[in-house]
Amino acid sequence: MPAERDNLNKIRSLLKFHPRGLTISDISQRLKMNRNSVAKYLEILEISGCVEMRQMGAAKVFYISQRIPLAAILGFTKEGIVVINQEGRINQVNERFCQMFDLRQEEILSAPITVLPQNLLSVLTSQRLMEGLGEKAEQTRILKMEEYDWIQYYKVRILNTIFDTGEHGQTVIIEDITLEKEMEERLRLNEARYRGIVEDQLEMICRYTPDGKITFANDAFCRNLNITPEEVVNHSILSYHPAESISRLKAGMEACTPHSPVWDLEMEVTLPGDKRCWQHWIYRGIFDEQDMVLEYQGVGRDITDRKRAEIELLIKSFAIESSIIPIGLATLDGMVTYVNPAFLQMWGYKHLSDVLGLPLEHFAHGNVDSLRKIFEIKQAVSREGGFSGELTGTRKSGEKFNLLLNVSVVKDTEGSPLCLIGYFNDISLLVRMNREVQMKETAISHSYEGVAIICPDGRISYSNPAFTRIFQRIPEHDLYGKQIDLVYSSYPQLEGKRDEISDSLARKGSWISIVSDITEDGKTSIIQIHLSRTNDLGGNQLCTIFSALDITEQRMIEESLSMMYHHLEEAIEHVGDPTFILDNHRRVVAWNNAMASLTGYSRDEVIGTAGYRDACKRFEPGIPLLADLVDLSVRDLIRNYPSVSRFGSGLFTEAFLPSLQSGKGAVIWAKASPILNTTGQTIGVIQTMKDMTNWKRVTEHGVTREIS
Template identity: 25%
Template sequence: MDSQALLGLFNNAALLLALALLIELTRAEAQPETRLRQMLIGVGIGVVAIALMANAWPLDPDFIFDARSVLLSVSGLFFGMVPTLIAVTISAAFRIYYGGSGMLAGLLIISSTASIGLLWRRWRPPTRSLGVLELYGFGLVVHIAMLLCLWTLPSPVFWSVLQQIALPVLLAFPLATVLLGRLLSYQFERRRAQEALRASEEKLRCYLDYAPLGVFITDQSGRYVEVNPAAGRMLGYSEAELLGMTIPQVLAPEAHAAGMAHFACVRASGSASGELLHRRRDGSPIWLRVDAVRLNEHRFMAFCEDVSARRATEAALRASEENLRVIFEQAAVGVALIDSRSGRFLRINRHYCEMIGYTVAEMSSGCSFQDITHPDDLPLDLGNMRRLLAGEIREFVMEKRYFHKDGHVVWVTLSVSPTWAPGETPCTHVAVVQDITDRKRAEAELRLKSAALESSLAGFDIVSEEGLFLYVNAAYLRLWGYERPDEVLATLPTEHCADPAMPAHIMATLQAQGEGTFEFTARRRDGSTFDVLMACHMLRDERNRVLYTGSSLDISERRRIEAEIRNFNTELEQRVRERTAQLEAANQALETFVYSVAHDLKAPLRGIDGYGRLLQQECAGGLPGDGSLFIDNIRRATQQMGLLIDDLLAYARLDRRALRRELINLPALVAAAVDEHAAEIQHLAATVRVEVPPLWPRADPDGLAQVLRDLLENALKFHRPAVPLEIEIGGRRTVQGTAMLWIRDNGIGFELKFHDRIFEIFQRLQRAEDYPGTGIGLAIVRKAVERMDGRVWAESVPGAGATFFLELPL
């Protein structure tokens, strides 16, 4: 490295030191960091950068080497965005002006080093001070990046330049970065310390002026040299009158000896506390607690508190200690006494423990408030405690989160007050907590509802008692054709209705009823109209003001569809009436035909049966072969046919017979059906249990009696051979308000897949030879029950019996 290069480097170093000195001078007086000040700092850094480039180490006529990388990177690290951008702009402009083949590399170095400084500033923890190692590492990163920017040079030039500057750059410039950074860091730290000292002095002055305690400062002879207003009020003197007076002049005569001994103790040991009797200006006595400290060899400070009332009430206070303990334990809020240094709970009440799920023993066995505080809230809580311990604040209130013992979060309002007096050593503080979890949930729910209201498809508005819009949501704007809420708030509700009298009608209805739903024609901003359905309510806010709310939907399309549906329904009803008349006529004709056919068939069947009986009686012995057997078969077939016709007639008569609806005594009707089949029950040795509560369904007496007969006959018929027959008849009132009756047997049962089939006409599951019948009985049961607006169904297991259920209206 030649002498010219060394001279350039020394000049650069001198300029960097000059920059640090300049910043020190500009920051000598605390000034607010305004945007203009930042711009001026940026201009100053830019000028220094120009000076650096002007005193650079020229490697060749087109390429210069200087310490601007140190300057700009440190500028980004310490001064932030605005000064650095201005300095970069000035530096880049000068470099462009300087020109040469290294201009592009120079611009890249300017932008990259400044960017690294800004990014380092952004990503590093702001509370950590800049140490030598961090600054050295920062300088290495910056200047490695600087060397990488030289790749833009032609390859021969790049390697030549790199051989000349790499070692000086990597050795000297990080050290220069450390030196400049430490100087600036020292200046910043000293400025912050000065500002903290001034703030502390201002707080102390404010405290002395507004402190409730009397503050006396004396010289070594005991003469008052400074007092605060509270001291003058305490003794009845003005501040000017107290200055120059001595300690004995304000003491009661009988307390002179004790007072002077107290002062001597302060001078000897540095502090003393005691209660001394003083005399006010008007001669009245006053007991003061005096806490005195030695500030230095020539000044002593005493904090005085009027304890006259305390002495007079000490007995009452002792008597009230138990009451205070009860209040502490039974308070509706959580109260705890906490060690201010460690945060450990020293004493805690029951409500506090219930709030966070721990017992008093668990909380008092070394647990601290840090252990149960949410980590996101702990920094603020600890910061407030540091300020409290430092005397910067006397109390604080904050909202924070605790962890409940089971893991869920409990929101509380925390109020902290110290138990030490000003000037005393911090020891403990009282924490009062109130559970606000429900309030926080309500706030979150309110935010959610507000978001839902804004995203609702229904228009929503709030109108004052005077008829002025107070709020509209986005859907309301879309419905009425407005773009911004302020456009609506400047209008009246009458402008939004085709009928201007509608708003007054709505308000009058709400005043009378409190709520209502209205359909009316609305007018949009452009004059077009649409049909709207609005649900409105009247309510009062926290100041008891009347408000009207409305939730609106565009029902224009619904009204159009309703009109079409009404027209379609009218046409459909006419078609249904016509079709119903046709079906009724056809059913009537079919029933008449069935009845006539069934009735006309009985006459020839009676003839066939009669002639068969005569043949049996008169020719029984003269019939050849199986003649008697054939006649028996003929007679059985005609009798079966007669039964089938009778059942068919009964099925047809159900629709022909008028339906009577009466309240029926169901237990009595069941008992009558059982008595009617008493002979058959006795013959089968069957057991019939009847447990029907007093129920009075509304049904047709004849129809229900026939249903019970048919179901009981089925239970008796379909029994299992060699198995004692058991029948249970029960009932109850359902939760739907209907009467339910069931008939359960232990007969042969059936498979549930045939459930619907057994209620159809002429359908049988067993052979007629095994279980005689026509297959119409259950069809009659279903038809009769449905005519009475009831329903019938069955449950069964093959070989285990069946249960038939009836449900009838009450």
């Protein structure tokens, strides 16, 4: 094994001095090694990521990979990472891992994995996990750790790893998912609250199977029939219906389809104590993925008062004439006998004579959909004795509008049907307003930004889920009706600025600030806050909008990038070759002394600007700015810059520039490569230039001597 490691190091060292790469034969000749052995060692180095291969004709050319060492990026990830070799010892570990489990890096580095917490160790050494790693390169497990009165959840990913030496091991990546688990628990609580809401509904709710067996009934249903929930479950829904409505209920069940799952039913029932009342039920079919009905759900309400009102309207016919509600009367076969002025105005007619004696189908005004809906209403009235619902109507002018329609059969005192009466209500404006309100409320409730609406008296009338998620210190989750003081008192930075906030809202109508906080788990939370006061048309205060945005991750990313650029800047200062680094906005973040000497532009002149282009103009067009070309496709690169070569993700070129070295000229070698973060995203570009004049002269002199 030591001999194999020495041979691997020899090949890597040789390739470092030949950045353009060598073939297997070249390496075999230079190192005096067997060609098959060289091929085997190159395969090990390629698998471990140390070298890369490019096919050039029939030959395979190998060169050193351009990559960032694992140790250089361990500190820039929020996950804990530990690398274990095949001997079961800890090879590398980052600071985040040590923070998670309260360990010291110097104590566990190179130590056996038995020093790790027992819960984590049991996961890493479980037989099931070890067997699974043999089948695939990655395994994931969830780890639960309990200590004192708190519980932490971690997602543990174990990846098979090959080191530079060819040895095998595992890389363990641990992510804290405690917050996700807490969210799952909140969802479970919300579901329980939803069940509580259903139980507290005033409407009667029940569910039953296709054969009529009741599977659920809420308290309102049980109270209405004066029975207990235990008594109603597993009884037939038909036993609680009057005989005259059973056939209509069965007909609705038979007609229920996935495309038309809802029907309604009005019926007169006799309650315990011989109390008679009318109920309106809306039934819905619940289907599975194969469109097979699983259950029916019914929601009913008492409409006795409405029925009484209909009788009163029949007796007091003069009130219909003056009613602002459009009302129409028709014969049982659907011929118009009377409409009030509000009806004429709604449908676009001037005189009662324009509509008397016309069939109801006339009000479709040639619209096929409206005509079909009128036929459906007539059938529903004939079958069930009435109709109630929303639909789209068509006026005489052809204009469409939304209306709410109630059609009933008017009966005499003996229960004999007399005629049909319809009540119309133009709800077009209401529908539009509801849609707009629903869209706005949906957008706010799903917004990542926390939003709360504060009334002039300081009460919170609305807050979206993101608001309580951002302000975790607030003891209440449901803020409706609470005072905004509850938010201020939970955060000292806001508590101390109450006067400033009030003064700014009074003078400017807004207040903006950023507050920071330490969460219960010790993490820093940074919140951007914006308060804006809104007035009505009369200039009176309407409400105050409280907006909040959690910018913690953004700040951490900015700080991480700043720290990384700082380290890169320090690193390139020790590089003798002219080197500079750009960020994603093509601004200079590092410019070493060698670069300043070569271009004549000091570090202070170009840092934070795009001045590198002016500084490097003296090299163009012989050496193009490779840092601006790393994103070009291979086709565009070959077409526009034939002198530039791509190696992996980087670019390389060299050229003779006669203007350098006091007019003597110089051979300049340039290379640019993207800088990637831990997720593989490009966060910058580094370009290096090197004067190769002396090396070229030595090489050419050596060649001349050999020819001589």
